[in-house]
Amino acid sequence: MNKFLILLFGTSLLLGSCIEIIDDLSINMDGSGVFKYTINLSSSKIKVNSILALDSFNGKKVPKIEEIETKIGEFKLLLEKEKGINSVQTEFNKVDFIVKISVNFSRIDDLQTGIKSVIVQLDPSSNIHQEESTWIGWDAKTLQRIVPKIIEERIKADTQTDDELLKMGSYTCISRLPKSIQHSSNPQCKLNPAKTAAMLRVNTFDMKLNPGLLEHSLTLSP
C-alpha cells in the first residue's frame, strides 16, 4: 500500500512534509473485511503547494495534480478488477491534500495480492518483494500487523524533514475485529471499551527511530 503512496505522490511530496496516515482495517471471521487508508498532508499545505509548482524537487520529478488524480483513478479501476476485491472507493481533496481509499475484500490475501498486482501494473519497474507486500496476517484467531518495509526504509532515508515536523506527523493503525480481543502483544495498543477494536498511534519521528513500534498482534478470545 505504501509503495502505492509513493507511486501516487512521488517521494518528493512526502519528503519534508508533515504527514498523517490512518491505516484502518475491519475484519470478519471469514477473513473478509474493509480496508481504509487515509493520507493527510494538510498540515504542510504551503510546502506541498510550493513543491507542486516545481518540475523537479531534490532531483526527482514532481507529479502534477492532474497526474495524481489520474493515478488514483487508474488505481481504482485496476484494483476493482482484482480477484476477491468487491468495491473500491477513492476520494482526493486537492485543496487540503487528503487522499482516502476504501477497499472491500473477500480475504486478506486477496487484498494484499491485489494491491501488489496493481502497483506492478502501474509501475512495471517497481521491484516489490513478497515480504514487502504482506503487512497483515490473519488466521481467524490472531491478527498480525507490521509496518511495510518500504515505508520503514522511506522514513529512515528521509533526511529532509526536520525532527519537529516528524514529531507532528503520525501513523495510526486501527484494527476492528469480529470478537473481543483477549491479548495485545504491544502495550502501547489501546483497546476500546468493548475490546473489539484496537488503536496504535505513533509519531513519525519515533517511527523513524524504531519502526518496530507499530508491530503488534491481537489475539481473539476463544
Add this chain to the structure above:
Amino acid sequence: MLFLSIGFYLIVRGQGAEKLIPPQAVTVFSINNTDLLQKVSIDEWITYDFMEEIHQELFDKSTDNKTVKDAGLDFDKRLSLFYGKTSSYELTGFTFGIKDQSALFKVFDDFEEVPSNFPGVNVYQSLFNNLLIDQNNGLLIRVEPTESFLNQQTDSLWYDRGNLSPFYSMDEDEYMEEEELELEDAQKSLLEKNYFELRDSLQFEFQKKYYAEVLNSLLVQKKSLYSNDSTFRELLTHASAGVFYLDNSRNIDRSKNLWYLKTVLPSLYLDVQELYEGNIITGDLILKESAIQFDLKAAYSEPLGSIYSEMNRAKFDKNIAPFIRANQPAYFSYTINLQSAYEKAFEVLVPILSKAKDPEISFNLLMLKLGNALVNKEALFDAYKGSLFVTFNGIQKVKTRKITFFYDEQTFEYGERETEAEEDMPIFTLGFSTRRQDIPEMILEHLSQVTSKFEKKSDYWIYQKAIFDAAPVFLINAKGMFLLTNDQDLAENHREGYGTEALSKRTIANLKKSGTIAGYANLQEVALKFPSDFLEPSQRQLMEFLRNKTGSITIKSGKTTLSSTSLHVNYLYNDAEKSGKHFLDLLNTLYLLTK
C-alpha cells in the same frame, strides 16, 4: 642583434593567450596573474561550473594533490574563459599561457596530436575537446551545433526523405506482430539511417564545419575578439584580478526577440538594432583585503543612453527607508524616473516606428500617440512614480488551516475538522511609492466586491488564502507607499514603518548616494533562511554558492551618462585567507548568471 633578440622576446612574451579568443565569443571572463589562484587545487577548480567543458580531461587521478601551477600553466599570462552562441552553434573554451608543456600534458593526458592546417600551431584532440598550442599559448575549445538548430536540420532532412515522425513509427511498432516486424526489418535498407543515426551524423558534420569556420577566422584570417574589439583590448589593460566582457549587441538570445522585425520588417530591424549598437557590458573584479569589488560598466548607443539618462535621473526614495529593518537579511531598491524615461522613449522611438510601412505597426503607433495625447499621464506617473523596493524578511510562522482527524474513544471511528495550523514561510515585502493612494484603494474596493477573499481591516487589506490557497497577503496603502507583504507583523504593527528599528541615518545617506539601484544581502542569513529547495536547479546553484559563506554583498549603481552607466557590487567576507576561493566563487556566480 641583441636588441633585436630582446625585442623579439618581448613581442613573444607580450602576445597574450587572450589573442586566441575567437571573434564569435560573446562573454569572456579573464583572470589576471595572481598568487591566490595558483594555490587553489585543480580538484577544487574543476568543481566550478565554468570548468564544466573540460571536466572530462581533468577527472582522473593525474590531478590528485596538484595545483593549477603544477599543471604547467604560465601565470604571467591571463587565463580567459569564453562563451559564444550564434543561431547555429555554441562555442566554449579557455585560453591560457603555457610554461611547461610536459607538465601540461600530464594533466591533459587524453589528448593526441593531429595534423595541423595552421602553420606554427600544434593541434591536439581528445574525445570532447580540441587543444591548440601556438608557441606558448593554449586554446582549449569546443564547438557544438545548438540543439534547436540540429533538430531543425535533422527534421528537415528526415521529412524530406518521405519519413513519418520517428516517434510515430515507434508507437506503431507496439501494435505490430513479430512477423510483421521481421518482414519490415528484412525490407529495410541497411544503408538507410534511422532518425537518431541521421541526427548523430549531422551533429558530427556540423561540429566539423563550425569548428573549421571558427578556426579559419581565428588562425587564417587572423581575426580574434582582441583584434576586432577595441573595448575588449582596453579592458585587458586593466590591472584588476579579473575582467568581464559581454557584448550584448551580439547576444543571440536578445536578438531572438527581434526575429519578427528582422524577417518581416528588415529596415525597422536595422533602426532598432542601431539602438543596441555598442551595448557592451564590461566589469572589473578587484581583489581587496577581505573584499572583492565588482565594478560593472554598461556602454550603449546615444539614443538608448538618452533614455537611460532620463530614467536614472532619480534619487533613492526616502519614503522607502522606514519600511526596511536595519537587520533585514536582504533588501533591494530600484528607483527610476518613469515619467522622464517615458517621455524620452516616446521621443526616440516614435520617429523609428514612423518609418515602418507595416499597417499593424502603423496602427499601434497611432494607438501610442492617442494614448499619449489622451491619457492623464500625470495621474498615471503619480500612481507609480518608478521607485520600488523588495525585502526578504527571513522565515516566519504563518497561520494556515489544516484538517485534523478526531477519534471516538468508544469505537475508534474518526471524523475531520478544520483547525488552525502554523507553517514556515519565507517572508517578503514589495512596495512602491505613490502620490495617488486613491487609485490602489479604488482597485482594492472593487476587488473586495468581486471576491470575499479581499477584506478591509482598519487601514489595510487582507487577501485571504492568497499564497497557495493557504496563507494571506497583506496590502498596506499608507504614508505614500503601497506595500504587498506576507509579513503579518508588518501589517499589524508597523504600517507606519519600523521606527527606530528601521535603517540608520548613515545607511540611508549611503543609499541616497547609490542612485538607481541599491541593495544589501547578509549572505549567511539569506543562504540559511531562504528555502532553496523550492528554487530551480540553476538558481539553487547560486544559493549553494552562498552557503557556508560569511559576509555581505552590497550593490549600488553609479553614474549614468549618454554613453554608459555603472554598477558596483562589493562582496565583503571574513576569512581573508581564502580570497582565491571567494574570487572563483564569485566568478562562477557571474558565469552562471550570464551563460
